[in-house]
Amino acid sequence: MFSRQFDLAVKLGVGALGLVVVVVFCVVYFSVRNSVADVGYRPTQPVPFSHKLHAGELHVSCQYCHAGVEESAHSPIPSSQTCMNCHLLVKNDSPKLAMVRESYDKGTPIEWVRIHKLPDYSHFNHSRHIRAQIDCKSCHGPIEEMGVVSQFSSLSMSWCLDCHRSPDKHIVGARPISGVFTGKLEKVSNLLDSTFLFKPIPAQVDYAGVTDIVVPSFGATESKLPAHKIDGIPHPKYAGYGPENCSTCHY
Amino acid sequence: MNIPRPPIWLLILVGAVAILAVLILSGRITWFxxxxxxxxxxxxxxxxxxxxxxxxxxxxxxxxxxxxxPGTVARNVSVYPLAQGDVDLADSVNVDPNYEKSEFVIARGQNRFNVFCAPCHNYNAKSDSNPIVKRGLWPGIPDLTRPETAALTNGRIFHIISAGQNLMPSYADKVSPIDRWAIIYYLRTLQQAATAGE
Known part of the structure; x- marks a missing residue:
């Protein structure tokens, strides 16, 4: 019916079109998904809480409300009790706080909208990173300047690995405002600045005499870290390079 | 073959779209x-x-x-047994374990003090120039370096942190017992510094 040349042209055309679609999809998927898709997510929260006011102006430490982040894999959203520690008295008739008062009286949680979300197959442990003396700002950005909190980092795998491989380029050292325990006395004159420069200590992992755990190990090694706790105080771990084996996050 | 030259506005448009696409895909441009x-x-x-x-x-x-x-207690969690009014029992229940006042323990006390106490009591425990006091948001925050507070026993201060006092709520759910002792040891150093400075 059709000439051979036309048939070939149609086949080539369809093939080329398919290739273009695949390439465009891959480029868009891997670029957008990994670097920008989640950044800037700024949902409307049920209570118009301002981190800019509480952390930035009133200098309430991050850990005052997100207490337990040193001990827990997730950073706890504060209970209504925590809000009412102050708001029992401060602005106790504000209509913006009606939902907090109702939650406090009835014992029903406020349904905050979750911003930072990892896929369910990857695990992040806050306590491990806080004890490595990594400031909240490293991942969450300048929260104390945000009236409404938005996602600052992409939380993509490449973003995680960038930091695990060269933490000195990405990590903000512990600031007094974040309440990260560094194990040494600090000046408290500059609340919002880092009091020390984050320097990874390469000697943290003694590669001599360390055998691979599994084969293939993807670099898995047994690191000689300080004890989990000393006398009941969450001990800060030395700032070191992050592990890169798969089972660190995917278990 | 004679390909017609595309008009200049089309070239500019295509170029602009390409630059925008690169900026967006590389994460240089983000939006809320x-x-x-x-x-x-x-x-x-x-x-x-x-x-x-x-x-x-x-x-x-x-x-x-x-x-x-109801009444369930989590593992490794100590429930503070006294109510705010049981001041008389404070010293007998809260026996100071006398941890070594090493630099590490004092540093821990400073860290926890700065997180949980400093918003109201200021970083020097004098409750003078922190934003919450300056704005007058909370009335009657006492100076923790005054002689009356310095004269309180460690067990009594432990009771205040654990059960609260007057308008101050309990911090038993946020500060572990060992951290409370560390805070007390650090507060003592602040009080000594304030006394020495006068």
Missing amino acids: STDPPVEFVPNMDHQFKAIPQSGSSFFSNKSSLREPI
Whole structure:
């Protein structure tokens, strides 16, 4: 019916079109998904809480409300009790706080909208990173300047690995405002600045005499870290390079 | 073959779109959105399991876990036995374990003091120039370096931190007992510094 040349042209055309679609999809998927898709997510929260006011102006430490982040894999959203520690008295008739008062009286949680979300197959442990003396700002950005909190980092795998491989380029050292325990006395004159420069200590992992755990190990090694706790105080771990084996996050 | 030259505005348009696409794809341009991020391939992103502080579709009240039986105590958690009014029992119940006042313990006390006490009592414990006091948000925050407070026993201060006092709420749920002792040891150093400075 059709000439051979036309048939070939149609086949080539369809093939080329398919290739273009695949390439465009891959480029868009891997670029957008990994670097920008989640950044800037700024949902409307049920209570118009301002981190800019509480952390930035009133200098309430991050850990005052997100207490337990040193001990827990997730950073706890504060209970209504925590809000009412102050708001029992401060602005106790504000209509913006009606939902907090109702939650406090009835014992029903406020349904905050979750911003930072990892896929369910990857695990992040806050306590491990806080004890490595990594400031909240490293991942969450300048929260104390945000009236409404938005996602600052992409939380993509490449973003995680960038930091695990060269933490000195990405990590903000512990600031007094974040309440990260560094194990040494600090000046408290500059609340919002880092009091020390984050320097990874390469000697943290003694590669001599360390055998691979599994084969293939993807670099898995047994690191000689300080004890989990000393006398009941969450001990800060030395700032070191992050592990890169798969089972660190995917278990 | 004679290909017609495309008009200049088309070239500029295509170039602009290309530059914009590169900037957006490389993450140089971002924007705020109240819509949840788009998930192109949500393979196993959402598994049917209980995740801390996330709602669950399994139970009718959207809670992931059932309420524990009233009176349940979590493991490794000590419940402070005294009420705010039991001041007389404070010293007999809260026996100072006399931890070594090493630099590490004092540093821990400073860290916890700065987090939980400093918003009201200021970093020097004098409750003088911190924003909450300056704005007059909370009345009658006492200076912790005055002689009356310095004269309190460690067990009494432990009681104040654990059970609260007057308008100050209890911090037993936020500060572990050993951290409370560390805070007290650090407060003593602040009081000594204030006395020495006068």
